């Protein structure tokens with residue numbers, strides 16, 4: 001494997017003591033925060049959102065509806081992306097690095113849900129990363145916002161219909177593993193979809209065979225080749241000490257874990273916990289997308305009654321900002337280096 005890019009700011013040596021600028025490759029210490037949360041207000045009808053959440057298992061979006069949104073986007077942008085990126089909390093800046101941008105507020109895209117979480121801009125950005133056409137979700141949808149899982153994962157099938165072949169998911173997550181510190185980056189090796197295990201699964205309801213089979217396999221849903229490519233890239237960048245593989249667990253949120261829940265997750269072998277990603281990956285795998293996932297560890301999950309620290313969303317966003325450059329460099333290099341099918345979809349329509 002040959003990784004060609006040069007990096008600015010990475011130390012030559014791997015290991016936890018890598019030093020660079022204070023905002024980048026240094027270990028990050030979290031604090032107990034006492035800020036109150038500010039939520040974005042949207043024009044969405046909260047009553048109908050709540051209703052659709054309750055009705056999640058009966059809700060159905062037809063193939064035509066996904067197609068309509070895909071067609072609308074194709075007619076409004078010259079880009080024909082093969083790679084889609086979902087930006088996690090505090091990681092939206094990745095989209096700003098795209099060249100030749102066409103961007104759309106979610107509220108302007110027919111059929112798109114609205115993002116309501118602070119730190120999620122609510123914009124779809126098309127553009128080029130290292131000459132490769134990409135689409136980036138600056139803000140994702142979470143179950144706890146009141147979206148049904150069908151709505152939460154709506155963009156994935158739209159991307160599929162637009163010709164996307166690879167999905168890169170990023171998220172902010174709390175660590176259970178002793179070896180994962182705030183500021184570390186976890187390549188997702190596998191996930192535990194807690195809502196899915198009890199039937200809160202976007203694939204519930206009538207199966208659309210045009211997207212995939214009724215009973216899709218999920219073993220190997222995080223592409224092995226891309227995982228090892230990312231490790232190689234991290235070594236080349238001199239940040240291998242910040243990067244390791246692990247298991248992500250999705251919980252429903254929006255509250256962070258109790259100490260008893262944290263102990264349970266730890267005993268189950270969960271390395272990092274968050275409130276997203278698994279439904280997106282399930283839908284992407286169902287429709288045959290290749291998936292790569294990355295968690296930015298923003299906090300340690302409190303798992304001792306002696307510990308007086310507590311986590312909050314502002315702290316999560318802060319670590320996202322501090323590590324955004326490293327995450328951007330890693331993802332950019334992954335896209336630049338990975339093999340992408342070179343069919344007519346890669347071309348920009350003039």
Ligand SMILES: O=P(O)(O)O[C@@H]1C[C@H](O)[C@@H](CO)O1
Pocket residue numbers: 087088089090117140142170171172173253274275276277312313316317
């Ligand atoms: O969208 P992600 O999964 O990155 O967001 C995480 C989980 C919650 O939405 C939020 C908690 O701070 O960050």
